[in-house]
Amino acid sequence: MIGKRLLTETEEVVRRDMMDAERYRRLLTQTGLKNTKARILVLHILDHASSPMAADEIFLCLKKIEPSANLSTVYRTLETLLKKEIVLKTTLMDDSKSRYEFNRREHKHHLVCICCNHVIPVMGCPIDEYAKSLCSREGFEPAGHRLEIYGVCGRCKKE
């Protein structure tokens, strides 16, 4: 009986993926979006990515699971999820493509390696107060800000 023994590693992964899929389904339904294979898989990919991904990277990843998938679907899916604020879109300096990440609804910034383009999300924010006071000084209604810090990562420094 499965209930009586420990799960194998593979079974555990499958179980987690199924729970994830359930979460994405709920998320989509709650937002008033249809549950489609493409959307669930894109959400899964972004949710498990360690840094923001470009549309073509997401597409490549998606194609491994769903070979009939299409790049325009990826773009359309991302736009839909963006409008619902389920994902976030960023454009890094000197990068012609936009990158997307799962919106974990935490205020954060990015530390970007200018050599390998690896992105490390950074929690916490040193400038909320500053942004507010600057806006009021200039007669702006504050709406947000973007901070990216650029440098050379440890691995690239060695090379």
Next chain:
Amino acid sequence: MIGKRLLTETEEVVRRDMMDAERYRRLLTQTGLKNTKARILVLHILDHASSPMAADEIFLCLKKIEPSANLSTVYRTLETLLKKEIVLKTTLMDDSKSRYEFNRREHKHHLVCICCNHVIPVMGCPIDEYAKSLCSREGFEPAGHRLEIYGVCGRCKKE
């Protein structure tokens, strides 16, 4: 005798433009670049712009003075000036085109209106220390940062 009377406003503008042109010539020569009409005019346009300009905007502006001018020349000029750090390149959020500005060699950031896209350069920087300590914590060699603050400007608030 011109030396004896005050200059008219038009004469004054012409005089200033000629002095500007001289400055741009020196700048180009000092950097080891050839002095061409296109470069001098692009520099003039950017130097007098109140906010960062997109390539096509620069081109439009240039075409009024030099109707034979070409968009690829604008792009090539901007790339050349960028490599010599005479101009700076920015990509604002939700904007598919890059924008260029004269490099006044002052560290600054941008306050951007999310309605009309107007950009106000802001002097001073609240995060230099933060960036350094973050980099050292993550094993990065700091190289710079980018801070943009978004809001709705006074004029757009009224509408």
Next chain:
DNA sequence: ATTCATGCAAATGCTTTGCATCATT
């Protein structure tokens, strides 16, 4: 005279769109 910049046209890369078909509600 040499080196480099330009105009033009064509190509590229990322992203968007029209349309017929298919899946989800």
Next chain:
DNA sequence: AATGATGCAAAGCATTTGCATGAAT
């Protein structure tokens, strides 16, 4: 059944490139 999502192909926009010509050193 109705609404909305997908695949495919084609178009769109910003940017880059090849090449012959022309201008700056």
